[in-house]
Amino acid sequence: MYDTFQEYLDRKIQLNNDEKELIRSVSILKKLRKKQYLLQEGDVWKYHAFITRGCMRTYAVDDKGVEHIIYFGIENWWIGDRESLLSQTPSRLNIDAIEDSEVILFTDPNFEMICSKVPAFRDMVHTIISKSLNVNQNRVLSSISKTAEEKYLEFIQKYADFAVRIPQAMIASYLGIKPETLSRIRNAIARR
Amino acid sequence: MYDTFQEYLDRKIQLNNDEKELIRSVSILKKLRKKQYLLQEGDVWKYHAFITRGCMRTYAVDDKGVEHIIYFGIENWWIGDRESLLSQTPSRLNIDAIEDSEVILFTDPNFEMICSKVPAFRDMVHTIISKSLNVNQNRVLSSISKTAEEKYLEFIQKYADFAVRIPQAMIASYLGIKPETLSRIRNAIARR
DNA sequence: CGATTCTTTGAAAACAGTCAATCTGTGTGG
């Protein structure tokens, strides 16, 4: 289970054995069953989390009880609620497993310790955050400029690898449309 | 003009005179008239830019020629296209001035130099990027979960300070709705 | 004042949401 993370690190940065061991020594392995929460609304998020297996989602529940999925995550993705982590305030988000999953957790102090002792790791983290910002910005652009059908086509093309693993109703939630509407859009596409 | 930036820095971090001078020495001051481009689609963005006066917008133009505003920026905000900067590829975005404006530019090499020589500055930059990510994430959530009216009310409440400086049609563009629709929404709100 | 830009309004069409019913595929217990 840790292997997946080690391979990820090896692909991204060069570390000596001491550094690898330092990182491994503070990692916390956690298994999650399908539907199990990693973070529940109201709790304060304390970690940096990396998915080694499975599929997860981050979502908010509005006052009508409707779930709105903000992110999906699979193997080799980081997840969490940085807003809650940075401000140490109760999270408005939920994170749970769509499939049986495995994650590696680092407490924030340990994560900061790694960043300070391993500059390459720190740089990698900053690169990831910077790229996430780009991804989110592009998602904002899509959401204000594209039609529902265009957003759906973009989604299945961009995330072809895991789109098939996710129930259609969750994809609709991520796109900000109703499951019935997505069903009709798919129908219209298929008919052509 | 540089004063605005110096005051911004003083509010955020503590610097000695050498550090202040180092930063000032590589800053490039630029004035922009209303409607003047800072970045035009197709060009590669080379800077880190800070607004000291005025009001600007970042937007993309779709294949039908419609503008979609991704960000507004006023005094004490950073702007630019990090995607183009990081990948050194032609930008898909335009940045221009909504009012006569003044910006301070740092070339990327100089900016990196400051980051490496002044850790407090580097930390400040990472904090800003991290917070931008949160802001964008919340905007994605609003865009998939709120009605057009709710998005508008959120906008004018969140950005009360500069919402009044921006033409309504641009606010509509930012929200992803048509100007006529925003006009009707405002009408409906006023009537209550 | 006149020209330009921005906003509002109206009517019709396109699009998305709601609610309820049906269909499909999966998996579990008898």
Added chain:
DNA sequence: CCACACAGATTGACTGTTTTCAAAGAATCG
């Protein structure tokens, strides 16, 4: 191994919201 339950997806009829297009009304600037 079958029948049934369940979750997910689809369909239909209806309602509500947003867009479109065209025209008229404000507001702003030189």
